Amino acid sequence: MRRWVGALFGLGLVACGQRVEFPVLPMSPTPPPQAEASAPASPTPLRCEPLADLDAPASLRLEDLQWEALPLPGAQARHLRGSPYPMVPIRRESIEGAPFLLIGWTPSLEPSVTFPTPVATAWIDLKDAGHRWRSRGAEAPWPPCGGPMELLCKPAPTPTPKREGIRLEKAEAGTLWRIDPRTGQQEVALRLEAGWTLGEIRYARDGTYAVVVASGAPQGVETLQIWRLELRMGAPSRLLATWPVPGMGRDWVNADEGELIGSSYWVIAYPNRWGEGFLVDVERGGVVSPAALGLPADAYFLGIRLAPDGRWVAFELPPPSRKVQGPQDPGVRLYVASGADLRSGFWLEGMALVIDRWRMVGWGEHPRFLVVEDRRDGGLRLVPLPPEEAPRGYRLAGARLPLAVVPGGVVTAGEGGQVMVWDTKGQRVAAVDLRPWYRAVHALLPEVEGEKLRRVWIGAQLQEPYAAGPCTLGPHGLIEWTLP
Amino acid sequence: MSIYAYVYAPIGGRITGRVNYCRCNPSNYDPSCTGSGSSHLPCKGWVDPVDIAGTGTIYLVVNYPTVRKVHTRIEYQCCCRNSSDYARAITVDLFIYTNGQHCYVGSVMYGHIGNPMVPNDHDIYLNSSWLPLGQVLSGTYSCNGLMCYTGAHVHMERFGGETLAPCCCASVSQGTTPIYRFLYT
Numbered sequence: 049m050r051r052w053v054g055a056l057f058g059l060g061l062v063a064c065g066q067r068v069e070f071p072v073l074p075m076s077p078t079p080p081p082q083a084e085a086s087a088p089a090s091p092t093p094l095r096c097e098p099l100a101d102l103d104a105p106a107s108l109r110l111e112d113l114q115w116e117a118l119p120l121p122g123a124q125a126r127h128l129r130g131s132p133y134p135m136v137p138i139r140r141e142s143i144e145g146a147p148f149l150l151i152g153w154t155p156s157l158e159p160s161v162t163f164p165t166p167v168a169t170a171w172i173d174l175k176d177a178g179h180r181w182r183s184r185g186a187e188a189p190w191p192p193c194g195g196p197m198e199l200l201c202k203p204a205p206t207p208t209p210k211r212e213g214i215r216l217e218k219a220e221a222g223t224l225w226r227i228d229p230r231t232g233q234q235e236v237a238l239r240l241e242a243g244w245t246l247g248e249i250r251y252a253r254d255g256t257y258a259v260v261v262a263s264g265a266p267q268g269v270e271t272l273q274i275w276r277l278e279l280r281m282g283a284p285s286r287l288l289a290t291w292p293v294p295g296m297g298r299d300w301v302n303a304d305e306g307e308l309i310g311s312s313y314w315v316i317a318y319p320n321r322w323g324e325g326f327l328v329d330v331e332r333g334g335v336v337s338p339a340a341l342g343l344p345a346d347a348y349f350l351g352i353r354l355a356p357d358g359r360w361v362a363f364e365l366p367p368p369s370r371k372v373q374g375p376q377d378p379g380v381r382l383y384v385a386s387g388a389d390l391r392s393g394f395w396l397e398g399m400a401l402v403i404d405r406w407r408m409v410g411w412g413e414h415p416r417f418l419v420v421e422d423r424r425d426g427g428l429r430l431v432p433l434p435p436e437e438a439p440r441g442y443r444l445a446g447a448r449l450p451l452a453v454v455p456g457g458v459v460t461a462g463e464g465g466q467v468m469v470w471d472t473k474g475q476r477v478a479a480v481d482l483r484p485w486y487r488a489v490h491a492l493l494p495e496v497e498g499e500k501l502r503r504v505w506i507g508a509q510l511q512e513p514y515a516a517g518p519c520t521l522g523p524h525g526l527i528e529w530t531l532p
Numbered sequence: 533m534s535i536y537a538y539v540y541a542p543i544g545g546r547i548t549g550r551v552n553y554c555r556c557n558p559s560n561y562d563p564s565c566t567g568s569g570s571s572h573l574p575c576k577g578w579v580d581p582v583d584i585a586g587t588g589t590i591y592l593v594v595n596y597p598t599v600r601k602v603h604t605r606i607e608y609q610c611c612c613r614n615s616s617d618y619a620r621a622i623t624v625d626l627f628i629y630t631n632g633q634h635c636y637v638g639s640v641m642y643g644h645i646g647n648p649m650v651p652n653d654h655d656i657y658l659n660s661s662w663l664p665l666g667q668v669l670s671g672t673y674s675c676n677g678l679m680c681y682t683g684a685h686v687h688m689e690r691f692g693g694e695t696l697a698p699c700c701c702a703s704v705s706q707g708t709t710p711i712y713r714f715l716y717t
Binding site: 263 | 551569643
């Protein structure tokens, strides 16, 4: 039997003088790209290739992973155990009328700037108690055991919604085309001067316009241009702001980019004099200063995160001293506000954004709440929005990441192999203790029917490596916990 | 006797990230030596990440001949771990030569490497202090909807050893400013 080597774990409302300009649009003889920016129509076969960062490639044969009942008092649960790599439940989906769960494998659970992109994925049939696996594309089945390639596969692509109506597409450097697929009409919407590079196209939620950030270094100073482009043929493009961002040259940015519903502002994610991002007024133009939000004039943001519906925003700020004492500084604070009334936000002293593998987690919408990290004790707190009834929120005793929002609350991991469900008053309403078998939980996927939490898919690490078959010996498992 | 392997600045430029990102005022000063911006996490899960803003060729620079052998690996550890240049990282395992043997003392990872100039999974016997690794990338890069590269720089992190890098916003000189060192015992 192949022995698994455990090296895996050793391992601006100050307009700031910005002038709004209406550039003349040059026509270009170069046609725009015609490729559809939509999901592939059929499943894409897995392509296997070496993955250099797996120090100890291990073997896994999917058939070896079989459901077993987990005898837990007062809980209904089953599990697949023995994976050499952490298993992450990604999403449920119906394939040809049958329910499937997409499972991903990750090479590591270490916190890093790396995003949680799985290195391999496969579907498991949930129709019955069986263990029918389906890798994307039967023509590329997972290899038999004995070779090191079993988990070294490209992940299945994540479907992206097809965009209806007028869209923008980048063509040659610095040129954006506007295309109406219904009429076939196309035109140059924006052509930047030489030396400027277009960033991502971000569409407004109402589909009437888009915002694009261009970067360049005129006169040797790194600078951003923020453009508004109407999704209307023949409409002029509008330069909202030109904003210097000197002294950059770093990696990951702790900010979301997008519109702040209820206001005329967009959050632009880019390091600058005001921290990790800044606000731009997409109606009047100009960059919005922190002072315009009622914040101290010298404030800067350690993070800016938008609620999924874009109606609330949380700014993380340093201590008043401006001297940050390391990544876990207890002096940081949050300013949380509704987009409709940014000046009437509230402060959460000693609290920080909850970032789970570089994604902000913990925004609830019905009712609205935010889960924050209490930097004084490292615990999690659920803060109702607005927080009149509990100004510092409710402590989720013993809760830790990962965390997922469910109707009426959140589900979190707990100490060791615990998983807990909390209501919006911070009361624990359900829990399962996997500790006899598992030592740590690293992934949670809630499954909701109607407005009720029906089950939780859990990725966890076993107490001991388990041999699941002739070529599998691994310390990871996947648990299905069905709630009453 | 203590023997150290030293790793010097791979490019000339300015420190823009320590354990937190730096906020350099016009005088190029941050009140916190290790940064008063947001948290700077490593690509590979190692420790004490350092970002140096600058351009040009990235060199491994060590105290040769104390360090005579390295082992290089080309990996995709940064950004979205995709196959882009921005995700590419080169890990260098350092070996001190002592008593007729090459002895491992620790490793350094360099992130966001264009045009890699060393092979993957390969022992290299040095004949000078300088070994070219690749090129600094330009521009910005985002993936999965999040910005992960904002301007020309090199990302470094270490396994073992200790950090000697100067404080945030300080200038570093290629090949002379020490960033990390590793003790052989």
